[in-house]
Amino acid sequence: MVFKKLARAFGAGGPSVDTVLDRPDVRPGEVLSGTVHIAGGDHDVEIEHVALGLVTRVEVESGDSEYNSTVEFSRAHAGGRFHLPAGQRYSLPFQMQVPWEAPPTVFYGQHLHGMTMGVRTELSVARAIDKGDLDPVNIHTLPSQEAVLAGMQRLGFHFRRADLEKGHIRGTQQQLPFYQEIEFAPPHQYAGRINEVELTFVTTAHGMNVILEADKRGGMFSHGHDAIGRFDVSHQQAAGMDWAAGINDWLARIGGHGGGHGHAHGGYAPPQQHGYGHPSPYGHGQPHYRHGHAQYRHGRRGHGHGGAIAGGIVGGLAAGFVLGEIADDIGDIFD
Structure with a gap:
């Protein structure tokens, strides 16, 4: 497992997270599943919630300009409040419904250039929320x-x-x-x-x-x-x-x-x-x-x-x- 330090919101010594997907390849309408592994840092913390979001990059027009925005379009909760002692590990399974409208990113095994898709893990501690890095997801065509x-x-x-x-x-x-x-x-x-x-x-x-x-x-x-x-x-x-x-x-x-x-x-x-x-x-x-x-x-x-x-x-x-x-x-x- 490769645990990712969540230092952006929690500071040094906070918990780490490793999200492992059962399989990154799904089709629209299927269920994406996996496990969130959390490792305690150098002090006890109260985890408020653990959530996951299926996110992608979307082009937005604003007047005469364009910019890219990260949009979450499916969400699942892996767990609510619990106590995480220093140095302890905790694992939470999750399931997330992939919308039927989910845009394909793969056609006959070939990645569609321009498409970015992934699961982002969200951990909340003391009302501070850290959204970890993306775990890539491949949406195959129906x-x-x-x-x-x-x-x-x-x-x-x-x-x-x-x-x-x-x-x-x-x-x-x-x-x-x-x-x-x-x-x-x-x-x-x-x-x-x-x-x-x-x-x-x-x-x-x-x-x-x-x-x-x-x-x-x-x-x-x-x-x-x-x-x-x-x-x-x-x-x-x-x-x-x-x-x-x-x-x-x-x-x-x-x-x-x-x-x-x-x-x-x-x-x-x-x-x-x-x-x-x-x-x-x-x-x-x-x-x-x-x-x-x-x-x-x-x-x-x-x-x-x-x-x-x-x-x-x-x-x-x-x-x-x-x-x-x-x-x-x-x-x-x-x-």
């Missing part, structure tokens, strides 16, 4: 999310980075105060038409909202703008869909001219992820079709445009995308 990401890869999109944005997406069941954006660079068949595509999951126990946002290039007589597609689906349906065909069709409909590659329309099962065999209670919800009259907003990172949903169903999928092209002064899906 099979339903893997199917979407595999579809993007199959079309030739290249992962750039992922980040978390503070805010809410209108018309979804989002509970957390932030959402994830997974950014992809387009393959050659979309070059000159699309700068990038961003993918967002808003996940529940029964299904998820899949939101795609294409940053379209401007032409000689037109400005660049964004197009938004949304698909509401159960986990069971998403895992069995041909996402490559559906995304390719959507991009063609919004002006990306995807090219109708034949390989995108065949049956496809993503490869099995090795080294992760922990079952999860995936839900089996019904598809939910969105035929839009709601207004979306989009004003992040200087895009400066709004967007409205136009109703429509994309062929090649067993349910409906909502298509939206962004026009000036219409509003934004992302608050």
